[in-house]
Amino acid sequence: MKKFIILLIILTIAGFAYAQSKEAAHSIVLPAVKTDLAAGEGMDTTEKYCSICHSLDYITMQPKFPKATWTVEVNKMIKVMGAPIPEADAKVIIDYLAAQYGTGG
Numbered sequence: 001m002k003k004f005i006i007l008l009i010i011l012t013i014a015g016f017a018y019a020q021s022k023e024a025a026h027s028i029v030l031p032a033v034k035t036d037l038a039a040g041e042g043m044d045t046t047e048k049y050c051s052i053c054h055s056l057d058y059i060t061m062q063p064k065f066p067k068a069t070w071t072v073e074v075n076k077m078i079k080v081m082g083a084p085i086p087e088a089d090a091k092v093i094i095d096y097l098a099a100q101y102g103t104g105g
């Protein structure tokens with residue numbers, strides 16, 4: 001009888017462990033949200049850095065800005081939001097944004 005109770009306890013624990021391991025195997029599939037940036041020099045660099053924290057919609061939904069505004073915006077992402085963008089790449093991004101999403105001035 002004692003052996004039976006011990007066996008019962010072991011089986012119960014094993015059952016819980018199994019149920020938990022099944023639980024851990026749950027997975028979800030996230031929808032792929034893709035925003036296409038305008039083709040141009042610097043697009044890859046812009047896509048790489050500017051999609052780390054938010055969607056690229058943040059760029060494409062803006063009105064056309066002068067280069068000075070894009071410069072302020074990119075610097076704000078780096079200094080205020082903490083975007084890890086090296087200076088040389090920031091310059092490439094600003095040139096790209098000014099060329100593709102700029103007012104030409």
Ligand code: HEC
Binds near residue numbers: 050
């Ligand atoms: C470290 C995270 C991070 C990265 C990287 C980043 N952003 Fe942002 N961005 C933010 C946050 C946070 C906001 C504010 C979001 C909000 O208010 O909903 C924001 C907002 C914006 C906005 C909306 C206007 C504004 O100023 O709030 C634009 C445009 C934008 N980002 C452009 C860019 C561009 C261009 C890049 C690439 C150079 C970039 N972001 C990279 C964090 C980031």
